[in-house]
Amino acid sequence: MSDRICLVEDDPTIREIVGEKLTQKGYLVESFSEAEALEKRFSTYDLFILDVMLEGEQSGLDLCGEIRKFNPEVPILILSALSEPQDRIEGLRLGADDYLGKPFEMEELLLRINGMLKRRQWYATRPPKGNVFSWEAGEVDFDSRMVKTNREKVQLSQKESMILKLLIEREGTTVSRDEILEKVWGYHLFPTNRTVDNFMVRLRKIFEENPSHPKYFHSVRGEGYRFTSARGES
Numbered sequence: 001m002s003d004r005i006c007l008v009e010d011d012p013t014i015r016e017i018v019g020e021k022l023t024q025k026g027y028l029v030e031s032f033s034e035a036e037a038l039e040k041r042f043s044t045y046d047l048f049i050l051d052v053m054l055e056g057e058q059s060g061l062d063l064c065g066e067i068r069k070f071n072p073e074v075p076i077l078i079l080s081a082l083s084e085p086q087d088r089i090e091g092l093r094l095g096a097d098d099y100l101g102k103p104f105e106m107e108e109l110l111l112r113i114n115g116m117l118k119r120r121q122w123y124a125t126r127p128p129k130g131n132v133f134s135w136e137a138g139e140v141d142f143d144s145r146m147v148k149t150n151r152e153k154v155q156l157s158q159k160e161s162m163i164l165k166l167l168i169e170r171e172g173t174t175v176s177r178d179e180i181l182e183k184v185w186g187y188h189l190f191p192t193n194r195t196v197d198n199f200m201v202r203l204r205k206i207f208e209e210n211p212s213h214p215k216y217f218h219s220v221r222g223e224g225y226r227f228t229s230a231r232g233e234s
Contacts, residue, residue: 003117005067006038006045007031008063009079010055018049021106023115039064042070045116051079052091061090068095072158073118073123074146079104095158098186115186122183123162133168135229137207137216140164147206159184163199167217169228176224200225 005027011013012033017029030045032038034056048067050060064076076090078099092097097119098112123142129227132144142165145156156164162184167175177193185195200219204211218226 002026002028003046004028005047007049007218009051042067048077049077063094064091065094068170076122171227174220174223174226
């Protein structure tokens with residue numbers, strides 16, 4: 001079944017060209033010039049492409065926030081002028097998965113869409129040990145992204161949940177920072193190895209009794225991270 005893409009773009013030329021190209025690639029595309037025309041049919045699509053400046057009262061950033069509240073998993077790509085970095089930053093803060101500056105190459109747009117859909121498909125795949133994974137540090141439900149430990153309940157962000165899923169799937173082996181960036185963010189995005197480290201600090205605070213001396217999320221110097229569900233040396 002073809003993936004369904006919603007394109008919200010106020011420039012009729014871009015809307016037509018992008019819509020036609022995506023249709024040629026086998027996607028099912030619906031195009032709009034304003035957010036209000038969607039009528040909140042957010043569950044209809046597998047991916048959203050949102051221009052920042054739109055007709056009507058809502059901007060693409062407003063729409064991004066609405067979609068993300070309704071569906072925390074659906075991929076969202078923001079289109080933004082290169083002269084407006086604050087829009088890109090705000091879009092990512094609101095939950096967009098990626099941004100693309102205008103003008104853009106069609107091939108790059110297609111690569112980004114393909115990568116976003118692949119990451120979504122990977123995350124939707126049931127882990128080998130099931131969508132609910134439990135060990136002595138706690139329990140995580142990958143459907144709801146809810147974590148339960150003996151101290152608290154925590155709602156994971158999408159990226160935290162994706163990193164955790166990857167490490168659990170690869171339990172006992174070292175996953176490089178570059179692989180984590182590729183799997184969770186995609187090769188073309190700005191996050192660096194330091195971004196991965198910051199997310200690991202957060203996961204350790206949630207699951208580890210003493211985050212400074214982790215028993216489950218181990219650093220492998222110069223390589224990456226390794227998860228073990230049994231207590232072990234870091």
